[in-house]
Amino acid sequence: MRTAATARTVLAPVALAVVVLALWQAWVVAFEIKPFLVPSPAGIAEAFTTSFSSILDASLATGLNALIGLALGAVAGMALALFANALRFLDRMLVPLVAALAVVPIVALAPVFYAMFGAAAETGRQLVAAVAVFVPMYLNTLNGLRQVEPVHRDLMRAYAATAEQANRVLLIPGAVPYVLNGLKIGSSLAVISALIAEYFGGPTKGLGIAITSSAAGSNYTGAWAYVLGAVLLGALFYGVTAGIEAWSARRRGGS
Template structure:
């Protein structure tokens, strides 16, 4: 039954996706939609095959910036959450900054960063990805560090556990699920933010620049093929963080 259930879980979204693609293809053919409105799935698939190397190169460029930004954002978020959970003054002082980082618009931030670090550097894209990834990891990790059941706290007090022992035995294991929740959200947001930042300047690489270039040359099916590349890149990030979560949480006693 377990293998049957797994097959059903895998086949259901695949069948739904195939039905959606068939309906899309039929709508384009029957309604005679022009490519600038929406190209057909077969046309997009043809561009994917023909320009697979270009799409892969652009995807790797975007993924590289998103990965570096994700790592930087996660490290800063974890460190900040640890400080905020241990000192109320730091938490109150940093709350406005975290709120500002959560609402900062990429369309306004990216051009400013390109002016600061130069249009030929990838620094602006990495910083944008790091800021966007920082917020969900910080918020979820901070909540996890503060989520300690009173019975666990009382039990450690009865056993005369030190603060370090309490953190290692209860606080950190309890915060891990919250951390990975924020990490899964941040992984997809890092890819999206790095891609959007490419629209506003910087080196001529990455999926964002490729999409704008294809649209400007009226290669609409190719532009959609690059969109598919961005979706696949985001899925790789999300699946990687989900696998990391299952690997870490599955090994906990």
Template sequence: MTTVRHAPRARWSPAAERRLRVIAPLVVGLLGLALWQFLVTVVGVSDYLLPSPAAILQQLVEFWPAILQATIITGTNALLGLVVGTLLAILLAALAARWRAVDGMSAPIVASLAVVPIVALAPVLNSMFGADSQFGRQAIAALAAFVPVFVNTLRGLRQTRPVHRDLMHVYAASGPQTFRLVTLPTAAPYLMTGIRIASSLAVISALVAEYFGGPRGGLGTFIATSAATSAYARAWAYVAAAIALGLIFYLATALLEWLVLRRIPTGGAR
């Protein structure tokens, strides 16, 4: 019987894989923009359906100061919401992991927050805190960030194996020492994953909240205003700024995750 031997598959070097991860998205993005421009200029798609990338770029350049100012406002609201929501989620998750009664009380609250419709809550908060306050938008961003951070942190805090706790008890380690050396390294990957997910949700929630009243300013407000006045290319320019803002938040939290996890001792997350 003849044995057929397959040639070994060619493997990319680590350097080539890193270059491919950077180059591949850029190539796909450029091809997408080329197809977009082709649909508008050759196929003849109407501007109100899909403005051309060239028109959007022209609006970005022309209205750059206003776009930058709106991006700063939305970014500030999203950042404050992300920080406050994360801190509250970590605190409640630590209490829920420590005391079963807190866990039982927090479960229905978190489940309710997870399904709160932003489109219904935003007008209410904007009316409560006034037309000149950004607090309603920041509160909505905080609520959106709270849920994924809480769920992931609580799960991470429960991943510590009993044998590890028993070992620390044998070594006469104190509660804070056990938390710092065992519980925290185990929970850190889950916490950072929750923050990375929450960063995008905070930006999206802040944008959506800006559609429903509150002070003038922010990307969501100008997207709605531009679309209502038939300035479609300008509206897409604000959308492009919103996409860039979301990417900045995501990359910043991904970098933070990498910096935190590389400091965890080997096997700390096991």
């Protein structure tokens, strides 16, 4: 039963993707759509294959920035959530800050960080990704820490457990599903943020720069090939974090 359900979960989106691509290809061919408007999937696949090494290099540059940003944002979000859960006054102080970070556009952050850390460094892009990841990590971790049943808290107090022991034994294990969900959400945001930050200057490598350069040179099919690389990079980040979440859920269910 589980194998059949997994097969349906995998096959359904694959079948939908095949149908969409087939209709896309037929539409472009039937109406003779020019590549500068919408290139065909076959043309994009050919450009992707031809430029695979360049796309891989650009994906590695963007992926590294996204990974560093994901790590920074995740650690900062979890750490501040632990402090906010222990110190309610800190939680009230952080509410407006987190709300502000949640609505700050990437297009405003990237130039500011480039001015602070230099346009030749990757630091600005990594920090943009970290800010994007911080908000879901903080909110999910804090929500998870507050899901503990009151009776369990009372039991820890009855055993005279210290705050460190309560966190290690009770709060943190209970918050793990929420943390992993925040990490899964943050993984996609990290890739998107690192990619968009590349549009506003910085080192001349990465998928964002490659997309804009190809489009500026009227190589629209090549630009879409780099877009495909960005899609695959985002899917990789999401797939890895979703796999970790599923593995953790199975482990908790079997324990």
